[in-house]
Amino acid sequence: MAWAKFPYPDPSYTYTAAGLKKAWPRLHAGDCEPFPKDAALVDAWIAFHAGEFEKAAKLGLALGMAGYSVVNKATCIYTNYLEKSDARKLKLYEEVAGRCEEQQAEHPKEVPGFYWHAYALGRYAQGVSVVKALAQGIGNKVKNSLDTTIKLAPKHADAHIGLGTYHAEIIDKVGAMIGGLTYGAKKDEGIKMFKKALALNPGSAIARIEYANGLVMLEGKKKMDEAIALYKEAAACEATDAMERLDVELAKDELED
Numbered sequence: 257m258a259w260a261k262f263p264y265p266d267p268s269y270t271y272t273a274a275g276l277k278k279a280w281p282r283l284h285a286g287d288c289e290p291f292p293k294d295a296a297l298v299d300a301w302i303a304f305h306a307g308e309f310e311k312a313a314k315l316g317l318a319l320g321m322a323g324y325s326v327v328n329k330a331t332c333i334y335t336n337y338l339e340k341s342d343a344r345k346l347k348l349y350e351e352v353a354g355r356c357e358e359q360q361a362e363h364p365k366e367v368p369g370f371y372w373h374a375y376a377l378g379r380y381a382q383g384v385s386v387v388k389a390l391a392q393g394i395g396n397k398v399k400n401s402l403d404t405t406i407k408l409a410p411k412h413a414d415a416h417i418g419l420g421t422y423h424a425e426i427i428d429k430v431g432a433m434i435g436g437l438t439y440g441a442k443k444d445e446g447i448k449m450f451k452k453a454l455a456l457n458p459g460s461a462i463a464r465i466e467y468a469n470g471l472v473m474l475e476g477k478k479k480m481d482e483a484i485a486l487y488k489e490a491a492a493c494e495a496t497d498a499m500e501r502l503d504v505e506l507a508k509d510e511l512e513d
Contacts, residue, residue, distance in 0.1 A: 260338045262307025264501045270306040273298050283497055285457040286414040288367060289325060300326045307498030309334035324359055325368035328352045332375050337502045346383050352376035356401075367409045374401035374418050386429045395439055398422060413457035417466045420449035424470035443474050461503035464490035465510070487511050 271279060276298065280291045283305060292298050300315035304326055312330035316323030335348045353376045359369030378398050381389030389395065399422055405415040423446030426435040435441035450467035457463055468483035468490075490507035493500070 257344070259310035259334055260340070262309065262338070262498050262502075264498070264505065265307060266498075266501070269497045269501070271302055273302070276302055276305065279496065282459075286412075286417075286460055286462070287329070287371065288409045288412045289329075294319070294322065297323060297326065300330075304330050304333075305497040305499070307501075309338070309498075321359060321362060324355050325372070328355060328368065328372035328376070332372060332379070333499050333502065336379055337506070342383060346380055349376040349380040349383070353380070365408060367405055367412065370401040370408065371405040371412065371415055371418075374398045374405065374415070377401070378418060378421065382425075386425050390426070390430070390439070395422070395426065399440070411456050413453045413460060413463065416449045416453035416456065417460075417463050420446045420453065420470050421466050422446075423449065424473040428473035446470055446474055459493060461490040461493035461495075461500060461507055464493070465503060465507055484511070 273295070276283075277291055292301060296315065296319055300312050300319070300323060303309075303315060304312035309330040313327045313334075316325075316327035316330065331348055331352050335345050339345050339348065353373055356369045356373035356376065359366065360373065363369060374397075377389075377394050381394050381398065386395075398418070402415050402418045402422065405412050406419070409415070423435075423441045423443065426439050426441035427443060427446070429435075430438070432441075432443065447470070450463065450470055453463045454460065454467065464486040468486035471479040471483050471486075487507050487510055491504060491511055493504055493507075495501035495504045
């Protein structure tokens with residue numbers, strides 16, 4: 257079954273190899289991904305940034321485990337924003353988690369195998385219900401993979417966002433007391449993680465969106481004005497590739513609702 261098309265194609269998102277290398281630090285400020293040495297892998301990343309997520313995944317898969325990082329990122333971003341079928345979403349996230357576990361076994365010092373593992377399982381948990389996922393032990397897997405990501409890459413902004421969301425989701429779903437005692441979830445720690453993510457990647461729309469969502473989960477209506485202000489900032493962020501454009505459009509949609 258073909259993947260849905262990226263709905264906001266823009267020539268500025270289609271990089272040459274040289275252009276991609278120059279833009280790389282900005283494009284990957286969130287995930288600390290190193291620039292690839294292999295030309296075929298560069299082509300896969302060019303496809304990813306242009307919003308050709310299915311092509312990026314196919315090119316990455318053809319490279320075996322060396323391509324898993326682009327495969328998993330393309331799959332996760334596509335699934336989160338563009339896949340309509342709930343059942344297919346869960347299946348795609350499971351596939352990502354499986355590839356990540358292979359990566360963790362083979363390359364225990366490489367960041368993407370841990371970060372995309374946490375991302376895929378976190379989104380999977382949201383899909384099946386966080387409470388149900390916690391009962392299956394998924395929460396601990398997410399936390400462990402995020403902690404490992406930050407241990408390996410302390411400036412990984414996206415992992416800090418993930419940890420902020422972890423604390424917020426658990427407290428929102430099971431309460432502060434059970435969340436704290438059973439899962440180590442703390443309100444102050446969640447807020448700290450969101451702020452750290454923004455300090456590490458100040459241009460990030462998704463950091464603002466998730467921070468806004470986290471504030472409402474942790475503090476309720478009294479933080480609604482602050483959350484709306486963060487959404488407005490996110491909607492005004494400049495998108496330099498397809499993924500960032502999806503984040504900006506998400507913020508605009510939320511403001512309209």
